[in-house]
Amino acid sequence: VETYTASVVGGTGFTGGELLRLLAGHPNFEVVQATSRSADNMTVGRSHPNLRDLDLRFSDPDDLESVDVLFSATPHGVSMGRVDDYFEVADTVVDLSADFRLPEAAMYDEWYDGHESPEYLERAEYALPELNRENLPGADLIAGGGCNATATILGLKPLVDAGVLGPDSGEVVVDVKVGSSEGGAGGGAASSHPERSGVVRPYAPTGHRHEAEIEAYLGLSVSFTVHAVDMVRGASATCHVFPDEPVSKADLWKGYRGAYADEPFMRVVSGGGGVYRYPEPKSVAGTNHGEVGFELDPGNRRVVVFSAIDNMTKGSAGQAVHATNVALGLPETAGLEFGGLHPVGSP
Amino acid sequence: VETYTASVVGGTGFTGGELLRLLAGHPNFEVVQATSRSADNMTVGRSHPNLRDLDLRFSDPDDLESVDVLFSATPHGVSMGRVDDYFEVADTVVDLSADFRLPEAAMYDEWYDGHESPEYLERAEYALPELNRENLPGADLIAGGGCNATATILGLKPLVDAGVLGPDSGEVVVDVKVGSSEGGAGGGAASSHPERSGVVRPYAPTGHRHEAEIEAYLGLSVSFTVHAVDMVRGASATCHVFPDEPVSKADLWKGYRGAYADEPFMRVVSGGGGVYRYPEPKSVAGTNHGEVGFELDPGNRRVVVFSAIDNMTKGSAGQAVHATNVALGLPETAGLEFGGLHPVGSP
Amino acid sequence: MTTDTDPVLAEDPITGEEIELPADVEVGEIIDSPVTGTELEVISLDPVTLEEAPELEEDWGE
Incomplete structure (x- = not known):
């Protein structure tokens, strides 16, 4: 070995x-x-x-x-x-x-x-293998993606690859909800438990750094807002997009499954039965999985894309190990097989 | 008395x-x-x-x-x-x-x-006094507004009144986060504590009923998505709007203070200091207050509007009592003076 | 006749409205505007002039 x-x-x-x-x-x-x-x-x-x-x-x-x-x-x-x-x-x-x-x-x-x-x-090579796999083998300086950008890129990449979204598309609004671990372990009144429990707190009303990263790697200009919510781990990006041409559910399934069917860590979760019908941080907590899903809103010519990851794993440490596995030619899922817990408390 | x-x-x-x-x-x-x-x-x-x-x-x-x-x-x-x-x-x-x-x-x-x-x-008269006060005196059938629509209407009304937004404005995206009391006390696996704690769960990926109510009372067509998050009470609406003409911070302050300076229950909270810099359900939990705020994002020609209420009070029971006070000619704030708690746990 | 405890008047840099400030306000002091809650820095006295305090640098983590 x-x-x-x-x-x-x-x-x-x-x-x-x-x-x-x-x-x-x-x-x-x-x-x-x-x-x-x-x-x-x-x-x-x-x-x-x-x-x-x-x-x-x-x-x-x-x-x-x-x-x-x-x-x-x-x-x-x-x-x-x-x-x-x-x-x-x-x-x-x-x-x-x-x-x-x-x-x-x-x-x-x-x-x-x-x-x-x-x-x-x-x-430097961008770490996210779902986006940059071909450039990672042999890379000796790897840069982990930001967790908010990672969630957004994973959610929107299939639409960009399928030509549904491009640089001159209409507004792309990305509304992200994140846990408290994203603010790092830093102290300060705002991150004390009494002040932080049960928040829905605009954390970055406008998110230029995330937008710059997404634009650099997806070629999409997005309007970004981040909220802190009552989780420790987890990032959930809801992307509201307005494609120029009408798109059907069949196109969406084809695009997302085409993009991710062979990806070891990605799951397409969209409107199925049960409790967890759309992507959710709880479902991927502690794992290197990413869940993406979508809903069609013909009345508003809108597609709503949901993307959920654990910012501590898929959004940072897991993504770094995954990229290093690819760089060194190791099996991609080595050390990253944990599948999560259910039932599980707040992630 | x-x-x-x-x-x-x-x-x-x-x-x-x-x-x-x-x-x-x-x-x-x-x-x-x-x-x-x-x-x-x-x-x-x-x-x-x-x-x-x-x-x-x-x-x-x-x-x-x-x-x-x-x-x-x-x-x-x-x-x-x-x-x-x-x-x-x-x-x-x-x-x-x-x-x-x-x-x-x-x-x-x-x-x-x-x-x-x-x-x-x-x-029937729509209950929300901030919108319909002049028609309430003597009304004998009052209809309470929906909590998501109430949060959205309170957030966007000043922009509509100021002519910044109108029926032919660009996309208006409303991304709402709500607590579990909104689903009522109904049972079912999805609302059990193990399955509900720590969620960021798309609850209504597309929200037609809310959109119909907002369109009827604000004349704005909006693209709506609701998520359940880990609160019991509270609704927070983040509205992403793209006015045709550029707007300044001074205009926004003038519009929001003009609309709400004399409203007994409304607070404009936008980018101040301290921990609670923008509207938040925690700040209004248990009260009939509404908090609205905004952030300018010139790079994307976007204005982000935040609106937070307690769906149990301002979003339903409080709004009903407030409207009844107006209908009967009683002091508007009678029975609705509770100012909330701090520190307070998850609302 | 103003005494040294009368509040000082200044212009809120965001809305242009006249606001009252504590009499003992000093240059460099950060105070929150009674109108917008925004944190303002006292740039000079006599007359008191204010500027928006530098944006709180959010700890963006990630």
């Missing part, structure tokens, strides 16, 4: 913890280092109770050990400053922040605070 | 319970009857723990007592068949179902299962 050594930089955050969970359970990986400034020398299990069996203590991010693959789960702006150090110790670098996610430096000037090492942008 | 006698038909449901709560606490009302087939002769407090102090037992809906005002909190299709009986015992009838909500019988053929007493539609 081929095994690779891996390290996780930024191991105490939610995303870092998920990477450690997936990699520790992955047949082809051995986790040799997890770094943290705040919890240096503490056990990983102290931060992540589901990892108490992992015999590993956090170490200082300034003494990086050499590994085959380094995963960086740090906030925006960190890995763009450390990427040279990363490549000194690792053959492959997988970054889960936005630092290498957008293709051009100019976009970082507009939507972030510029870029410290723009020369790496050309070399 | 002028007092009126009141009865509530359908007293065991959530809406019936809220009506009993508001009327029992109202200085100008005395609740003399609450009917229920299923809980006949049981105390009201058995169904509604917050009403254990109310010395009243449910009685049979076929022995209606004569009262000044009869409130009907029955499912759709009941009061249209009983309205003659109601008027035999009451001077004013306030119906909280959809039975007298739409202005024309043809709309009931299209969106419901026809209408048993269409002759009453002309006489």
